[in-house]
Amino acid sequence: MIAEAESSPPVSFNHEGVVERVMPHYYKWSKVYGDPFLYWFGSDAILAVSDPDMIKEILVTKSGSFGKIRPNPAVKGLLGEGLVELKGDKWIVHRRIAAQAFNMERVKEWVLEIVDSNRNMMSKWDANIEARNKSEFEFDVHKEFHQLSADIISRTAFGSNFSEGKRIFELQEQQVVLVMKTAQNVYIPGFRFIPTKRNRILWKLEKEITELVTKLIEKNKNTKQNSSTLLTTLTSPSKKDNILDLKEIVDECKTFYIAGKETTANLLTWAVLLLGLHQEWQNKAREEVDRVCGQHAFPCADNLADLKIVTMILNETLRLYPPAVMLMRQASKNVKLLGRLDVPVGTQLFLAITAVHHDVRIWGEDANVFNPMRFLEPRNHLASFFPFGLGPRVCVGQNLAIVEAKIALAMIVGRYSFVVSPSYVHAPMKSLTMQPQYGAQMIFNRRS
Numbered sequence: 001m002i003a004e005a006e007s008s009p010p011v012s013f014n015h016e017g018v019v020e021r022v023m024p025h026y027y028k029w030s031k032v033y034g035d036p037f038l039y040w041f042g043s044d045a046i047l048a049v050s051d052p053d054m055i056k057e058i059l060v061t062k063s064g065s066f067g068k069i070r071p072n073p074a075v076k077g078l079l080g081e082g083l084v085e086l087k088g089d090k091w092i093v094h095r096r097i098a099a100q101a102f103n104m105e106r107v108k109e110w111v112l113e114i115v116d117s118n119r120n121m122m123s124k125w126d127a128n129i130e131a132r133n134k135s136e137f138e139f140d141v142h143k144e145f146h147q148l149s150a151d152i153i154s155r156t157a158f159g160s161n162f163s164e165g166k167r168i169f170e171l172q173e174q175q176v177v178l179v180m181k182t183a184q185n186v187y188i189p190g191f192r193f194i195p196t197k198r199n200r201i202l203w204k205l206e207k208e209i210t211e212l213v214t215k216l217i218e219k220n221k222n223t224k225q226n227s228s229t230l231l232t233t234l235t236s237p238s239k240k241d242n243i244l245d246l247k248e249i250v251d252e253c254k255t256f257y258i259a260g261k262e263t264t265a266n267l268l269t270w271a272v273l274l275l276g277l278h279q280e281w282q283n284k285a286r287e288e289v290d291r292v293c294g295q296h297a298f299p300c301a302d303n304l305a306d307l308k309i310v311t312m313i314l315n316e317t318l319r320l321y322p323p324a325v326m327l328m329r330q331a332s333k334n335v336k337l338l339g340r341l342d343v344p345v346g347t348q349l350f351l352a353i354t355a356v357h358h359d360v361r362i363w364g365e366d367a368n369v370f371n372p373m374r375f376l377e378p379r380n381h382l383a384s385f386f387p388f389g390l391g392p393r394v395c396v397g398q399n400l401a402i403v404e405a406k407i408a409l410a411m412i413v414g415r416y417s418f419v420v421s422p423s424y425v426h427a428p429m430k431s432l433t434m435q436p437q438y439g440a441q442m443i444f445n446r447r448s
């Protein structure tokens with residue numbers, strides 16, 4: 001079904017077909033069997049859920065009865081045994097360190113670095129405009145935003161920059177494609193040790209990435225002792241019981257390179273595409289940025305909270321195109337949900353974020369329409385909008401993601417006006433996160 005969805009003819013640029021394209025099995029079976037429904041993936045029973053009350057119980061009120069699923073070993077190679085995959089006491093220690101590194105006060109200290117990264121990206125765009133001697137230029141913003149968020153995570157988490165981590169990101173991109181293909185199949189025990197063509201490439205990639213990350217850690221831990229990055233917090237923890245060994249540090253770095261880059265790059269890509277399509281919102285955002293930051297000036301830590309329209313636009317983007325398409329959990333004991341549904345130990349749960357975000361019963365008849373006004377007031381149900389997850393495992397990089405996306409969007413609308421190129425083909429697709437299958441071609445004009 002995934003292959004069919006990805007090869008189906010492109011749709012016109014509206015937001016109706018998103019669920020069908022990124023989770024085709026959920027889309028088809030929920031229509032036939034209702035919600036929740038149970039299906040099998042090999043020997044695993046999976047309960048697909050999109051009821052916000054049930055999701056709240058699973059992720060928040062009864063979170064102690066639901067853990068992370070046992071990952072496909074191919075995914076383990078991608079994230080190592082980092083925070084996303086850890087459980088139990090180890091998770092508590094690693095989470096404490098990461099939460100310290102990404103609290104809002106820390107993130108605000110990085111605003112200047114984030115602005116600087118954006119300036120470098122835009123200088124490159126300007127050089128492009130000048131070189132062509134044209135007032136407008138077309139390019140794929142998806143690629144640009146991957147580089148931007150790679151640079152930002154390198155600077156903020158590791159005290160380095162994109163060019164130092166470039167090879168790691170390139171190898172991880174190749175790894176993601178192969179791992180996602182592998183994870184679509186039922187895992188047969190021991191299969192990862194068989195020297196198939198794909199496994200051999202994956203082994204090689206994992207080895208090279210581990211070597212490069214280890215070198216980067218060795219280099220930066222000695223030179224950047226004064227800075228307050230994730231890496232310095234990992235390598236010189238303030239408490240004795242937070243000391244991690246080299247393998248644990250390497251695995252955390254792999255996790256943060258992936259988690260910090262993919263998600264935010266895709267959020268920005270969809271936000272810019274949506275503003276290219278909805279010019280009225282692009283204009284509203286621009287007026288706000290000019291008013292709050294001043295024309296030709298950049299956002300700073302003190303005025304980020306005043307960018308209310310920009311925040312509403314980002315929330316509406318996260319609703320329609322959530323980078324994390326769904327979440328998985330597994331019952332660690334027998335549980336009763338909503339006092340009526342018995343879930344036996346071992347059952348896996350597929351929490352359909354994208355379906356909840358597009359549900360007309362929750363968002364009204366215009367659920368598939370881009371309307372940032374819905375975020376003017378605080379939302380009334382916790383689990384009707386949860387792009388960063390909920391409960392104890394909620395995204396630890398959320399502050400960085402929001403600050404990074406606000407700054408980038410504000411700087412871009414402040415400097416350029418843009419439209420979607422006629423060559424853009426609308427085809428949302430689930431890789432590790434939701435992305436445009438054929439890139440995001442846009443036409444930019446420099447404001448005078």
Ligand code: HEM
Pocket residue numbers: 083084085095153255256259260261263264267322323324327328386387388389390392393394395396397398400401
């Ligand atoms: C728009 C951007 C982002 C989105 C939509 C997003 C989404 C999510 C979601 C849904 C989860 C929960 C997974 C679950 O419950 O199974 C999560 C966890 C996580 N995210 Fe993010 N994320 C974003 C940005 C980031 C950034 C920038 C970083 C790193 C700097 C990051 C690092 C992590 C980590 C390490 C976890 C695992 C936390 C734990 O299990 O304790 N994320 N993210």
